[in-house]
Amino acid sequence: MSFSFRAMWNYKCPRCRQGDIFSKPFDITKPLDMPDKCTYCGQLTEPEPGFYYGAMFISYVVSSLLLLPVPLLLVFYYKWSFEAAMGLMIFITALLYFKFLRGSRSLWLHMIVKYDAALLKDSEK
Numbered sequence: 001m002s003f004s005f006r007a008m009w010n011y012k013c014p015r016c017r018q019g020d021i022f023s024k025p026f027d028i029t030k031p032l033d034m035p036d037k038c039t040y041c042g043q044l045t046e047p048e049p050g051f052y053y054g055a056m057f058i059s060y061v062v063s064s065l066l067l068l069p070v071p072l073l074l075v076f077y078y079k080w081s082f083e084a085a086m087g088l089m090i091f092i093t094a095l096l097y098f099k100f101l102r103g104s105r106s107l108w109l110h111m112i113v114k115y116d117a118a119l120l121k122d123s124e125k
């Protein structure tokens with residue numbers, strides 16, 4: 001299979017699924033800090049200038065689809081006030097901020113770059 005949810009979720013390189021696409025350790029002041037290329041296979045982490053504009057749309061769509069049903073359910077089914085539902089949503093969004101930020105970049109890169117099983121060393125197959 002050419003798409004690995006596990007590799008995307010763990011921010012692994014889409015081509016080899018071994019190297020990391022974000023710099024480690026995580027630095028909260030530089031959450032999008034990426035090495036120029038994968039340390040394992042050399043895949044560029046930014047294949048072309050402006051590549052990650054597409055990730056903004058991924059972030060918008062994924063966060064809307066995951067977060068919008070919660071306040072709608074709370075307000076229209078459980079009869080929460082609009083303010084309380086929005087307060088909870090702001091809290092959940094703050095908790096998930098970095099996951100959406102990095103996850104959308106990872107998903108976008110995984111949608112564009114294909115997996116190459118031939119890159120695995122014999123001992124890892």
Ligand SMILES: [Zn+2]
Pocket residue numbers: 013014015016017018019038039040041042043
């Ligand atoms: Zn790689």
